[in-house]
Amino acid sequence: xxxxxxxxxxxxxxxxxxxxxxxxxxxxxxxxxxxxxxxxxxxxxxxxxxxxxxxxxxxxxxxxxxxxxxxxxxxxxxxxxxxxxxxxxxxxxxxxxxxxxxxxxxxxxxxxxxxxxxxxxxxxxxxxxxxxxxxxxxxxxxxxxxxxxxxxxxxxxxxxxxxxxxxxxxxxxxxxxxxxxxxxxxxxxxxxxxxxxxxxxxxxxxxxxxxxxxxxxxxxxxxxxxxxxxxxxxxxxxxxxxxxxxxxxxxxxxxxxxxxxxxxxxxxxxxxxxxxxxxxxxxxxxxxxxxxxxxx
Numbered sequence: 001x002x003x004x005x006x007x008x009x010x011x012x013x014x015x016x017x018x019x020x021x022x023x024x025x026x027x028x029x030x031x032x033x034x035x036x037x038x039x040x041x042x043x044x045x046x047x048x049x050x051x052x053x054x055x056x057x058x059x060x061x062x063x064x065x066x067x068x069x070x071x072x073x074x075x076x077x078x079x080x081x082x083x084x085x086x087x088x089x090x091x092x093x094x095x096x097x098x099x100x101x102x103x104x105x106x107x108x109x110x111x112x113x114x115x116x117x118x119x120x121x122x123x124x125x126x127x128x129x130x131x132x133x134x135x136x137x138x139x140x141x142x143x144x145x146x147x148x149x150x151x152x153x154x155x156x157x158x159x160x161x162x163x164x165x166x167x168x169x170x171x172x173x174x175x176x177x178x179x180x181x182x183x184x185x186x187x188x189x190x191x192x193x194x195x196x197x198x199x200x201x202x203x204x205x206x207x208x209x210x211x212x213x214x215x216x217x218x219x220x221x222x223x224x225x226x227x228x229x230x231x232x233x234x235x236x237x238x239x240x241x242x243x244x245x246x247x248x249x250x251x252x253x254x255x256x257x258x259x260x261x262x263x264x265x266x267x268x269x270x271x272x273x274x275x276x277x278x279x280x281x282x283x284x285x286x287x288x289x290x291x292x293x294x295x296x
Contacts, residue, residue, distance in 0.1 A: 071139065075137055075138065075139050075230075079098065079099050079100040079103075079139060080098055080099075080100055082098070082099040082152070082154055083096045083097065083098060083099075083154055083155040083156075084096065084097055084098070084099055084102045084115040084116070084152045084154065084155065085115060085116040085152070085153055085154070085155050085159075085160065086102075086113065086114065086115055086116075087114055087115065087116050087213050088114065089114065089199060089213070089292070089294075090292070091116070091197065091213050091292060093116075093160065096155035097113065097115070099152070101113070102115045102152075102211075103139065103140055103204075103208050103209060103210065104207065104208065104209075105203055105204070105206065105207060105208055105209040108201065108209050108210075108211040112211070113211060114199075114211050114212070114213060115152060115211070115212060115213070116152065116153055116168070116212070116213050116215070117150070117151065117152050117153075117210075117212035117213065117214045117215070118150070118151065118152070118153065118168045118171060118172050118214065118215040118216075118217055119146075119147050119149070119150045119214055119215070119216050119217065119262060119263070119266065120147065120148045120149040120150070120172050120175075120176065120192070120217045120218075120219065121147050121148055121216065121217065121218045121219070121266075121271075122148040122149070122176075122187070122219050122220075122221065122223065123218070123219070123220045123221075123278055124220070124221070124222050124223075124237060125220070125222050126237075126239075127220070127239070127275070127278055127279045128237040128238060128239050129147070129148070129237065129238055129239075129243065129275075130148045130223075130225070130235060130236075130237050131145055131146065131147065131148065131235065131236050131237075131238055131243075131246075132145070132146060132147075132148060132149065132179070132180065132227070132232045132233075132234070132235050133145050133146075133232065133233040133234040133235070134146060134231070134232065134233065134260070135229065135230060135231055135232055135233045136233060137230065138231070139204075139208055140204040140205075140208045140209065140210060141204050141210075141258075141260050141261075143233060143258070144258040144259060144260045145246065145250075145257065145258065145259050145260070145263070146259065146260035146262070146263040147260075147263050147266070148176075148180070149172065149175050149176050149179055149180060150214075150260065150262065150263075151171065151172075151175040151179070152171065152212075153167050153168050153170070153171035154171065158170050159171045159174075165192075165194040165215055165217075165289070166189070168194070168215045168217065169189045169190075169192045169194070169217065170189060172187075172189075172192055172217050173187055173188075173189050173192075176223075178228060178231065179227070179228055179231040179232055180225050180226070180227050180228070180231075180232060180235070181224070181225060181226030181227060181228060182223045182224065182225055182226075183223075183224060186221060186222075186223040186224060187219060187221055187223060191219050191220075191221060192217045192218070192219050193217065193218050193219065193283060193284055193287060194215055194216065194217055194218075194287065194289055195216050195217075195218050195270070195274060195283060195286055195287045195288070195289075196215075196216050196270065196287070196288050196289065196291065196293060197213060197214065197215055197216065197289065197291070197292045197293065198213075198214050198216065198262070198265060198266070198269075198292070198293045198294075198295050199212070199213050199214070199292055199293070199294045199295065199296060200212060200214065200261065200262060200265055200295045200296050201296040202261035202262070210261070210262065212262070213292065214262055216266060216270070218274065218278065218283055220278060240272065240275060243267070246259075247259070247267065250264075265295045269293070269295065273286070274286050
């Protein structure tokens with residue numbers, strides 16, 4: 001059977017069920033087809049699927065038929081081009097979806113849409129933790145302070161690898177470069193230690209929110225940092241006492257300071273006892289990747 005015939009048949013069979021549109025007008029923007037072929041874990045996937053490029057979405061902004069016209073162009077592109085990994089509450093892959101749909105609060109509430117994520121905690125050789133303030137243009141939780149890097153592995157072969165959390169660690173290396181300009185050689189994949197997983201849900205502003213199964217990755221490295229202003233407004237290294245003062249200000253509402261909900265959950269449940277292991281060089285002893293801590 002020719003490739004054209006395969007594509008036509010795949011389009012008839014699989015395009016309609018996969019359309020999850022942010023607005024009816026977006027239908028006209030769907031343009032191109034591509035093939036996916038990959039293997040994941042012990043299950044092999046070899047199939048034709050019709051997927052839709054969102055590359056022309058930005059061109060519609062000027063036409064006024066887009067419900068998110070105020071969204072930053074960089075964040076909008078990532079919202080529609082990035083495909084998150086959908087999982088069940090046992091961290092088993094059940095599909096994939098755009099970052100846009102994964103963060104719509106109505107979809108989270110109505111369908112329980114849950115995606116895989118990671119949070120990096122990077123310490124320097126003085127055992128100070130690198131924090132970032134999310135940029136003002138971030139769609140969820142803009143301008144809040146959080147841990148070093150928080151993002152998602154994408155639905156691609158290198159980031160779907162489940163064994164030893166390799167896919168998540170690959171994604172962490174990629175995003176540290178994207179967000180903070182940290183070169184890959186400064187953060188080798190084998191230097192990330194997964195200490196645990198949390199499952200949480202948190203609204204952002206009514207329209208957006210998070211529902212994530214979050215891998216907590218720790219690493220001790222001295223790195224070169226060059227923040228990307230599209231992603232990061234500010235950075236700082238903190239020791240324990242400085243972090244406690246940050247927590248106090250956030251609790252008191254001083255200086256308009258806010259913390260991300262996932263970071264606060266990790267701080268309240270794990271961080272300070274794990275910090276002991278970081279300083280002793282024994283944090284692998286604290287690792288528990290069998291348990292999924294449900295903190296919602």
